[in-house]
Amino acid sequence: MTRHRLLILIAIGVLAVGAGLAAAALVGRPAALIARPFWEAGMPMSARPEPTAPILERGRVLYSSRCSTCHGAQANGQSGAALLMSSRPRDLTAGVFRLRSTSADGLAAPEDVFRTFTAGIAAHGMPSVDYLSEADRWALVLYLWTLSPLLEAGTVGEPIIVGEAPPRTPALVEQGRALFKKWECTTCHGDRGRGDGPRARELKDLWGMPIRPRDYTSFRFKGGGRTRDIVRVLATGLPGTPMPSVFEQLKDRSDLTPLWALAYYVESLREEGRR
Amino acid sequence: MSLNTIPTDARLSLGLAATLALMACGSPPPSTGQAVASASSAPVRPAAPSRTVYRVEDVASPGVISGRIALRTSVAAPRPVVPDRDVTCCVRPLADETLRRAPSGGIAGAVVYLTGIEAGKAWAAETSTLSNAQCRFEPHILVVRAGAPITVKNSDGCVHNVNTFARRNPPTNASLPPADAGGQPVTRTFAIPEEVKVVCDSHQWMSAWLVVRDNPYFAVTDANGQFRVAEVPIGRHRATIWHERLGRFETDVEVAPTSETRLDHVFESVPQ
Numbered sequence: 132m133t134r135h136r137l138l139i140l141i142a143i144g145v146l147a148v149g150a151g152l153a154a155a156a157l158v159g160r161p162a163a164l165i166a167r168p169f170w171e172a173g174m175p176m177s178a179r180p181e182p183t184a185p186i187l188e189r190g191r192v193l194y195s196s197r198c199s200t201c202h203g204a205q206a207n208g209q210s211g212a213a214l215l216m217s218s219r220p221r222d223l224t225a226g227v228f229r230l231r232s233t234s235a236d237g238l239a240a241p242e243d244v245f246r247t248f249t250a251g252i253a254a255h256g257m258p259s260v261d262y263l264s265e266a267d268r269w270a271l272v273l274y275l276w277t278l279s280p281l282l283e284a285g286t287v288g289e290p291i292i293v294g295e296a297p298p299r300t301p302a303l304v305e306q307g308r309a310l311f312k313k314w315e316c317t318t319c320h321g322d323r324g325r326g327d328g329p330r331a332r333e334l335k336d337l338w339g340m341p342i343r344p345r346d347y348t349s350f351r352f353k354g355g356g357r358t359r360d361i362v363r364v365l366a367t368g369l370p371g372t373p374m375p376s377v378f379e380q381l382k383d384r385s386d387l388t389p390l391w392a393l394a395y396y397v398e399s400l401r402e403e404g405r406r
Numbered sequence: 407m408s409l410n411t412i413p414t415d416a417r418l419s420l421g422l423a424a425t426l427a428l429m430a431c432g433s434p435p436p437s438t439g440q441a442v443a444s445a446s447s448a449p450v451r452p453a454a455p456s457r458t459v460y461r462v463e464d465v466a467s468p469g470v471i472s473g474r475i476a477l478r479t480s481v482a483a484p485r486p487v488v489p490d491r492d493v494t495c496c497v498r499p500l501a502d503e504t505l506r507r508a509p510s511g512g513i514a515g516a517v518v519y520l521t522g523i524e525a526g527k528a529w530a531a532e533t534s535t536l537s538n539a540q541c542r543f544e545p546h547i548l549v550v551r552a553g554a555p556i557t558v559k560n561s562d563g564c565v566h567n568v569n570t571f572a573r574r575n576p577p578t579n580a581s582l583p584p585a586d587a588g589g590q591p592v593t594r595t596f597a598i599p600e601e602v603k604v605v606c607d608s609h610q611w612m613s614a615w616l617v618v619r620d621n622p623y624f625a626v627t628d629a630n631g632q633f634r635v636a637e638v639p640i641g642r643h644r645a646t647i648w649h650e651r652l653g654r655f656e657t658d659v660e661v662a663p664t665s666e667t668r669l670d671h672v673f674e675s676v677p678q
Contacts, residue, residue, distance in 0.1 A: 227577055235578045236594055284598050285576045314581055315565035318491075318608045329491055333610050337577055368579045373607035375567040375581040379592045 167259050170250040170355050172232040172293065172363075177265045179241055182273040190274025193267055197260060198223075206278050218255035219340070226279030227337065227371045230354055235368045235376035237288030238281070244272045254351035291366045291378060293359050297391050307396030310389060314377060319344035324400035330373075337371035344373070347397055348404030361394035362387055460621050461525040465639050467663035468527075472634040473670040475518070475627050475647055476511040481676060487611040489541055495564035496541030500611060503546040505651045505676065512631025515547045516649040517601075517617050518669070519624035520635070520659075527637040529622040535559060536604070536614060538566040538582060543604060543614030547650075552599055552620040559591035560584055564608075570616070571603040572596065579607075601648060615650050638667075647671050 168174050180186060194206070201220040203210040208222035221228070230247050231239035248268045251259030260268065276282045297303060311317065319334065321327040326346035336342040345352060354364035366387060368376030381389060484505065489496035506514040534556035537544040541562060550556050558568045560582040569579040575596045583589030596602065596618040606612040617624070623643075625633035638661045647655045652673040661667050 225573070235580055236576075236592070238576050281574060281576060284574070286597075288576075313565075313587060314583055315608060318565070330608060330610065334607060337571055368581075370577050370579060373567075373569060373579065375569065375579040375607070377581045379580055380583060380588075380590055382588075 167250055167261055169357065170230055170246050170252075170360065172246075172290075174246050174249060176242065176245055176249070177269070179245075180266070180269055180273070182276070186270045187274050187277060189267065190270035190272075193263070193271050194274055197263070198271070201256075206275075216256050220257075222338065223275055224278050225337070225371070226281035226285070229369045229371065231288070231367050231370075232291055232363070233288030233367065234291055234378050235288065235370060236379070238285045239370075240287045240290075241272050241276060244275060245269065248272065250355075252353065254356075255353060288367075289384075291363065292385065292387075293363050293366070294387055296358060297388050299395050303388075303392045304395045304399055306389065307392035307394070307399075310393045311396050314380075314393075316393075319373065320347065323404065324348070324397060325404060334373045336373075342372055346404075347401040358391070358394050358398060361397055362390045365390045365393055460523075462528045463525045465526050465637055467640060468637040469640055469661035469664060470634060470636050470666040471518075471520075471638055471643075471645070471659055471661060471669050472632070472666055473518075473668050475513050475516040475631045475633065475649070475670070476672045477507050477513050477652060477674075477676070478511065478672050479675045480511075481505060481507050489609070489611070492541065492564040492609065495562050496609065498540070500540075500542055502611075503542070504613065506629070508630050510630060511672070512627070512629070513649060513652065513673070514627055514629045514631065516627040516631070516633075516647060516652070517547060517549060517624060518627070518633050518635065518645060518647050519549075519617070519619055520621065520638070520643045520645055522644055523621045523623055523639065526639050527622055533557065536568070536616070537561050538568075538606065538612075541609050542612055543606075546614050547617065547626050548614065549617045549619055549624050549626060550596060551622075552618050553595060553597050555593045555595045556616070557591050557593050558582065560589055565589075566606045566608060566612070568592065568594075569605050569607055570594070571605070572600065574598040574600045575602065575618070601650075603650075617648070645669060649673070651676060653677055 199206070199210070201210055201212045201216070202208055202223055203213070203220070206223040208220045210220065213220050226238065228239040228244055228247070230252070231243040233240055233243070245268055247257070248271060249259060249261045251257050260271070317328050318330050319328045321331065324347035326344045328344065331344050334342050334344065352360065353369065354360045364374070366376060366378040368374050377390070378384065381387070484502035486499035486501060488499050503515065508514070529551055534548060534550045534554065536548055536556060536558045538559070539561040558580070560566050563584050563586065565584065566582045567579060568582060570577055572578070575598050578594060580592045582592065596616065599618045599620050602616040602618060604614040604616060623635055623638060625635045627633045640661050640663050642658055642660050645657055645659045655671055655673070657669070659667055659669050
């Protein structure tokens with residue numbers, strides 16, 4: 132047997148063992164295959180506990196066993212696994228969380244990170260850890276909060292209430308089309324929402340890495356693919372990226388109807404692109 | 407086959423497979439009963455960074471620090487930026503403001519500030535405003551008071567956004583539609599002193615810096631690199647000279663009663 136063939140056999144063996152272990156893990160955890168809750172401000176959760184020493188220690192232990200593979204031993208997003216990922220794991224020491232329920236002039240709330248732990252970010256490789264108890268998820272959140280001086284020093288933004296969906300009328304979609312133009316979403320996302328606007332190839336994130344605007348015909352919406360998820364991301368922006376918040380441009384911040392209109396128009400572009 | 411040649415989806419799958427395998431290998435999470443049971447012990451959350459509140463008080467026989475910040479090596483005149491979009495809004499070629507060196511060597515837009523001063527002269531009463539005007543930020547360098555709101559507004563007829571690359575303060579990114587189309591200014595507050603780069607993602611040539619300070623002893627150099635910091639308490643102070651392209655230089659400076667102390671610094675070259 133040549134050395135080459137032997138290496139291939141070993142590789143196949145390693146993959147088979149890995150797949151077997153993964154399958155065993157899924158069988159052992161049937162909850163992992165059940166539909167998870169959406170990332171949602173109204174997600175039920177226990178009250179946030181105080182960050183006591185045992186809870187923080189518990190969070191540290193859980194971080195090491197559950198998170199460090201991708202987010203790194205130093206929690207700075209640097210790891211071997213990160214090299215394999217097209218969406219890079221977040222640098223958790225920066226204190227910047229993109230999925231949030233609060234306005235862009237402040238920080239995400241600890242509850243927002245709890246929601247991300249529960250829902251996962253399916254399209255971007257972040258698995259849900261809803262197999263952990265709520266107490267454990269809180270321990271992880273509170274531990275993460277000790278990793279960034281920013282989170283100690285900053286203030287949480289104003290809560291954004293997405294509210295109930297207004298009827299999807301042609302007039303509202305048309306209003307969304309006008310806002311898409313007025314707010315120049317086209318600069319990055321392009322006239323038809325294909326992620327090909329004139330600035331699309333020049334954008335950088337907070338870490339100076341190239342970042343592409345979303346192609347609306349893709350399923351990989353970071354904040355979630357439902358209309359209300361799009362509304363929320365329009366309101367909060369995605370901090371650390373070129374995607375700005377438009378929440379402060381609303382005449383009445385308790386009425387997100389213009390953002391629903393814009394989200395309906397975004398969805399119409401998505402449908403048009405799939406035809 | 408290098409990683410870069412693997413299609414994105416395949417890389418994601420590989421990553422997912424690796425993650426699944428590692429999850430499977432990990433031991434089941436240990437019980438939480440112990441941790442939650444002892445929830446009554448004291449929190450160990452690290453204390454927030456100590457932020458001294460600056461006090462205004464009379465300064466006896468204050469001195470002045472003045473000087474000139476320069477760059478020894480000459481630099482090629484920056485090419486003007488010719489806007490390639492929103493040309494009805496961004497009407498004219500724009501100067502590159504990131505490195506402005508006078509023929510004499512003086513550097514404009516360097517910031518000289520003193521750190522560690524907890525009491526002294528009052529802050530200037532002016533409100534801090536960063537404008538988007540004719541497709542540039544005005545001013546290019548703005549020193550702002552920690553904890554005090556600043557206003558960011560758009561005076562142009564096209565959409566800008568204000569994306570702050572803050573590290574010690576929350577990074578923030580807000581859309582700024584034109585005022586004549588109903589656009590509203592936004593306010594932001596930076597609690598922690600640091601230098602914050604600001605960009606507009608719609609116009610890649612646009613940048614500015616917010617220099618957040620916790621005391622009013624600072625100055626921005628003029629076109630010839632000259633600066634002057636007045637009403638400085640007597641004694642030894644730590645001074646920082648910062649420039650967005652040339653970096654940072656720190657030194658001690660001794661201020662004598664009612665006298666002017668000279669502080670000059672020459673940067674040797676532009677770091678690559």
